[in-house]
Every structure is written in C-alpha cells, then in structure tokens.
Amino acid sequence: MTDSPKITKLSETISVFPQIHTEDIPSSASSRYNIVVVGGGSAGIATAxxxxxxxxxxSLAIVDPSDNHYYQPGWTMVGGGIFSPEVTRRKEKDLIPHGALWIQSSVSSFNPESNSILTSDGQEITYDVLIVCPGIKLNWSAIDGLPEALGKNGVTSNYSYDFAPYTCRLVNEMTSGRALFTQPPMPIKCAGAPQKAMYLSCTKWERAGVLNNIDVQFHNNGAVLFGVSEYMPALMQYIERYNAHLNFTSNLVAVDGERKVATFEQKDGDSTKRVEVEFDMIHVVPPQSAPDFxxxxxxxxxxxxVDVDPATLQHVKYENIFSLGDACSAPNAKTMAAVRKQAPIVAVNALAALEGKSPVADYDGYGSCPLTVERGKVVLAEFGYGGKLLPSFPTWLIDGTKPSRLSWLLKDTILPPVYWHGMLKGREWMVKPHLIGAD
Structure with missing residues (x-):
C-alpha cells in the first residue's frame, strides 16, 4: 500500500455547520472538509x-444529487401488494444527519493524488478522508427494447419505484398464461430479489386458485438458484410447490413489448443459442455495474x-479512501443488511484514518437476504464471506434455513422502522463494529 497524502488532524478541523444545500454554494466554490461522503443513500447516510x-x-459533507431517498428492500413488497410505494420514499433533506452539509450535486471525477473531487456543476471539493458509496448502476438499456417496453404490455420490474406497483397490478389481473422472471449476470443488488418477485406472485395466484393455469418460468444467467447451499432445500420445496420451471444459464437480451416476446441467450454446451419465449407477464431485473464515474x-x-480491502473496506492504494455498499469491490452480497454492518466499520476506520492511524475494525462479509417464499413466511438467509452462515438469532428462535413466520414479521414490520429510525440515525443495534484482533 502506498503512502497516503498528509491527513489533517482533528484539532485543525473547521467548526460544525448546519445542513446546507448546494443552491447555497456558488458553482465555482472550492471547499475542504475532514470527511467527504460520495452518495446519500443507505450507506452514505448511515456512515455519516x-x-x-x-x-x-x-466537518463532514455528503455529495448526492437526489431529492428523494428510497427504502429499496421495500420494493419487492410493493410488487407483492404488501407495501404501498409511498412508505418506501422520503425526502433526502429530511435524512441528512445534523451537523452534515449536503452538497446536492453529482460527482464527475476523483482526483485522489490531490485529495479532491470535482462535481458536475464545477465545485472542487477537497477532503482529508473520502468515503465512496454512490450505489450501483442499473443498465436498463443493456437489454434491447427494455426501456421502451417497461410499464406496459406486461413488462415490469421491482427494481424501480415507478414500476413495482405495475408488478402488483399485473399479478392481480393475471388468471392464466405465461409469467417469466429473469435474473441477469452477477453482481446485482439483492441477488434474492429476482426470485422473491416470483414467489410473491405465485403465492398470490395460489390463493386466488389460478396458479395451475399459469406457466411460471425463472430464467437465471447463473448455474444455481441460490449461492449458499444450506438454503436450497427450503427454496426447492417452493419451486416444486409453485411448479416453477427453472432455466439456468439463460440470459435475457431483448424484450419486444408489442409482440410480447422475450429473447434469451442460452448456453448449449460450448455454444450459445438464442431462444424466443412468448409471455403474458415478464418481471425483468436489469444488468448492473459500477457507476461510470x-x-x-x-x-x-x-x-x-472501488478497489478495497475486503476486511477493512479501505482502498488498496489510497489509505485515506474507504468504500462500502454496492459500489465497493468486496465480494459480499450487495444488500441493505450488508450496508448496515459495513457502515459502523467504515465509520470507525475513517475516523482512525483522520488521525493518521490504521484501521481498527474489520468486516466478515455479512449480508442478509430475507427470501419471501410466500405471503407470511420468509427464509432468512444470513451469510458472510465464503458462504459461511452468520445467523443473528439462535436456531430455536429463527432457523434461517427454514420458512418462518417470525422472519416475515422481521421483514414486514420490524426492519422498515429499524432502517428509518435506527440505521439512518447512526444507531448500531446488533451491528457494533468488530475490532481487529478481538475474539
């Protein structure tokens, strides 16, 4: 690891300031802060x-252009008809922590050698420590015809606030036909969400007595349904119960909404073939990548x-830069639960870096995916690096490998207020940072 540029001591910090919006700052402004956080989503707000x-x-500034902040794990529940979309959205200005400055702009470039970033509206912002967490890019246009097709002709996605309600409408109206659910190449955020959309749709059709009239197909670019084998028996029971047809190494490449035809590239030995499949409804998950900037x-x-050490979440080259959430290179599942665990770790490590010290806490790769296998039951997958099971509760209370009503209560009732009133407020319930060298 190379030597990092000189870091300003806390005694040299400027005074704390109230929340300020970017419209209060001239476009040519150049400002310096102890901490600059790029991204005002789950990771940025929680860490700040x-x-x-x-x-x-x-002195801490959060750089993010968005007016709204979303509880994205709730969009699966919107698509399933459990949540209304409005409960997943709040104003960004209302969530900025007291004492932080909000620069409402987007980043155009990083200049780590000079400890600065440049925003799209011409602000040069310098820092002592930088935290990069702008999320992941949804590449809707990577699937031919998808942007034009979304929101009509049976084409939907729970990966969008705007289209998750359309998923609910399609499921409620469907009584027969073919329903396709897709999963693109990894990495994607919440890798369980593509199949959760299928399970919640199927449980709705089952309760309505029409499931036997619907051809349910799951098309996954990967080779397995879920990457941690301990959860597979419970999931496969639901696949069989819903008579869902699994299609592996099958990647969606085009959607024709008018014709209601989806085109998949499927591996056939050493070759790849294109297959067209007609649909009445298709739930699409877009390919995803790091943001361009x-x-x-x-x-x-x-x-x-962002190239980080997977344990400390510190950049491998620049010691005064950290990253977490969907934008970092750590090989954990990209979930809100992972961010909840990462945020306190980055917080203490970044504060240590501000004093010129080495990281003091490490991350075990924890992530959680509450798999909503039916309305009222969840398989609570919790695991870390290498697929190691990391349950939060004793098995007598919640056995994560089996469907549980208590896990549904956690997903449906407990986690949303924990997010809004705990995680985003810096309350580290059950996620205190693990100190390096501690048992």
Missing amino acids: ASMLKRNRNI VSTSPLAAENGF
Whole structure:
C-alpha cells in the first residue's frame, strides 16, 4: 500500500455547520472538509450518522444529487401488494444527519493524488478522508427494447419505484398464461430479489386458485438458484410447490413489448443459442455495474468497483479512501443488511484514518437476504464471506434455513422502522463494529 497524502488532524478541523444545500454554494466554490461522503443513500447516510455520533467536531459533507431517498428492500413488497410505494420514499433533506452539509450535486471525477473531487456543476471539493458509496448502476438499456417496453404490455420490474406497483397490478389481473422472471449476470443488488418477485406472485395466484393455469418460468444467467447451499432445500420445496420451471444459464437480451416476446441467450454446451419465449407477464431485473464515474476513475478495480480491502473496506492504494455498499469491490452480497454492518466499520476506520492511524475494525462479509417464499413466511438467509452462515438469532428462535413466520414479521414490520429510525440515525443495534484482533 502506498503512502497516503498528509491527513489533517482533528484539532485543525473547521467548526460544525448546519445542513446546507448546494443552491447555497456558488458553482465555482472550492471547499475542504475532514470527511467527504460520495452518495446519500443507505450507506452514505448511515456512515455519516455513525461518524457524527462519535465525533461532532468533524466537518463532514455528503455529495448526492437526489431529492428523494428510497427504502429499496421495500420494493419487492410493493410488487407483492404488501407495501404501498409511498412508505418506501422520503425526502433526502429530511435524512441528512445534523451537523452534515449536503452538497446536492453529482460527482464527475476523483482526483485522489490531490485529495479532491470535482462535481458536475464545477465545485472542487477537497477532503482529508473520502468515503465512496454512490450505489450501483442499473443498465436498463443493456437489454434491447427494455426501456421502451417497461410499464406496459406486461413488462415490469421491482427494481424501480415507478414500476413495482405495475408488478402488483399485473399479478392481480393475471388468471392464466405465461409469467417469466429473469435474473441477469452477477453482481446485482439483492441477488434474492429476482426470485422473491416470483414467489410473491405465485403465492398470490395460489390463493386466488389460478396458479395451475399459469406457466411460471425463472430464467437465471447463473448455474444455481441460490449461492449458499444450506438454503436450497427450503427454496426447492417452493419451486416444486409453485411448479416453477427453472432455466439456468439463460440470459435475457431483448424484450419486444408489442409482440410480447422475450429473447434469451442460452448456453448449449460450448455454444450459445438464442431462444424466443412468448409471455403474458415478464418481471425483468436489469444488468448492473459500477457507476461510470467510478469505473473510469483511479479508484476502480478491474471489475469497475472501488478497489478495497475486503476486511477493512479501505482502498488498496489510497489509505485515506474507504468504500462500502454496492459500489465497493468486496465480494459480499450487495444488500441493505450488508450496508448496515459495513457502515459502523467504515465509520470507525475513517475516523482512525483522520488521525493518521490504521484501521481498527474489520468486516466478515455479512449480508442478509430475507427470501419471501410466500405471503407470511420468509427464509432468512444470513451469510458472510465464503458462504459461511452468520445467523443473528439462535436456531430455536429463527432457523434461517427454514420458512418462518417470525422472519416475515422481521421483514414486514420490524426492519422498515429499524432502517428509518435506527440505521439512518447512526444507531448500531446488533451491528457494533468488530475490532481487529478481538475474539
């Protein structure tokens, strides 16, 4: 690891300021902060809140262009008819932690050698420590015809606030025909969400007495239904119960909404063939990648994501840069639960870096995927690096490998307020950072 540029001590920090919006800053402004957080989503807000709870004397800015903030794990529930879309959205300005400055702009480039970033509206912002967490890019246009087809002719996706309600409408109206559910190449955020959309649709059709009239197909670019084998027996029971047809190494490449035809590339030995499949409904998950301004930057690994040590989440080259959430290269599942665990770790490590010290906490790869296998039951998959099971509860209370009503209560009732009133407020319930060297 190379030597990092000189880091300003806390005693040299400027005073704490109230929330300020980008319209209050001239477009040519050049500003310096102890901490700059790129991204105001789950990772950015939670990390900033955790840091400010530990030290109110730091100057901290959050750079994000969005007016709205979304609880994205709720979109699967919107598509399943359990949540209304409005409960998953709040104003970004209302979530900025007290003492943080909100620069409402997007980043155009990183300049780590000069400890600065440049925004799209011409602001040069310099930092002592940088935290990069802008999320992941949804490449809707990578599937031919998809952008034009979405939201009509039976083409939908729970990966969008705008289209998740259309999923619910399609499922409610469908009484027969063919329903396709797709999963693109990894990495994607919430890798269980593509099949969760299928399960919640099937449980609705089962309750309505029409499931036997519907040809349900799951097309997965991968070779397995779920990457951690311990959860497979429970999931396969539901696949059989819903008579869903699994199609592996089958990747969606085109959608013709008018004709209601989906085109898949499927591996056939050493060759690849194109197969057209008619549908009445198709739930599409778009291919995903690192944001362009990350993948083309000096911070990127070969895969385009921010190149970090998977344990400390510190950049492998620049010691005063950290990354977490969907934009970092750590090989964990890209889920909100992973962010909830990562945020306190990055918070304490970034504060250590601000004092010129080495990271003090490490991350075990924890991620969670509450697989909504039917309305009222969840298979609570919790695992870390290498697929190691990392359950949060004793098995007598919740056995994550089996469908559970208590796990549904967690997903449906407990986690949303924990997100809004705990995680985003810097409250580290059950996710205190693990100190390096501790048992």
